Amino acid sequence: MMTDSPTIISRLLNFFRNTCVAVSSISLIVIVVTFAYLVWGRYIINDTPTWVEQLALVLICYITFLGAAAGVHDDTHLGVDFIRESLPAKPRFIVHLFADLMVAILGAIMFVAASELVQFGWSTKLPMLDIPEGVRTLPMAICGALMFLFSCHRLITAIKRGSYPKKPQLDEIIAGGDH
Numbered sequence: 001m002m003t004d005s006p007t008i009i010s011r012l013l014n015f016f017r018n019t020c021v022a023v024s025s026i027s028l029i030v031i032v033v034t035f036a037y038l039v040w041g042r043y044i045i046n047d048t049p050t051w052v053e054q055l056a057l058v059l060i061c062y063i064t065f066l067g068a069a070a071g072v073h074d075d076t077h078l079g080v081d082f083i084r085e086s087l088p089a090k091p092r093f094i095v096h097l098f099a100d101l102m103v104a105i106l107g108a109i110m111f112v113a114a115s116e117l118v119q120f121g122w123s124t125k126l127p128m129l130d131i132p133e134g135v136r137t138l139p140m141a142i143c144g145a146l147m148f149l150f151s152c153h154r155l156i157t158a159i160k161r162g163s164y165p166k167k168p169q170l171d172e173i174i175a176g177g178d179h
Helices: 008-043 051-074 089-121 134-161 170-175
Strands: none
16 A cells, blocks of 8 residues: 655655745746846946856856746646647656656756756856856756656555645635635
8 A cells, every 4th residue: 555655765765846936936036136226226326246247157057047946846747738638548658757757857967967067157157246157057957957856756655656746726725726
């Protein structure tokens, strides 16, 4: 009998997901604060801080890629699943497995390619921030690795169970889920 209690691996993956969301959230707050400082510097003290734009570009990479990885974990990434969901159970399961396999492959390719970019750019400094260029591509490598891990975990879990968990419908989400 298969229990639904979280395993060490699923707890670790949940920790990674929560870390992605936390870093993305903090990055968004930092962008808002730094742009407020930019406006204050430009219009109040007439001294524009030029580093804000470069920092925003770096933080947008973290928000985008770490947020995407969390979306893969939560199975909320962009997808057209109404066709899959209209299929009978067995073909739906196979299509879902194939989709997760493709996301895992994409994540692995993304990790390898982005890791090369991180290594290539580490010796170059970002203008005005004086930090390695690789810092900008690092979240892409992290996202690829996490997409691979999250998708593989979902694949293995689904194969063990013989099914995927039912996704909540929009009206269930609005109503508060389980009750």
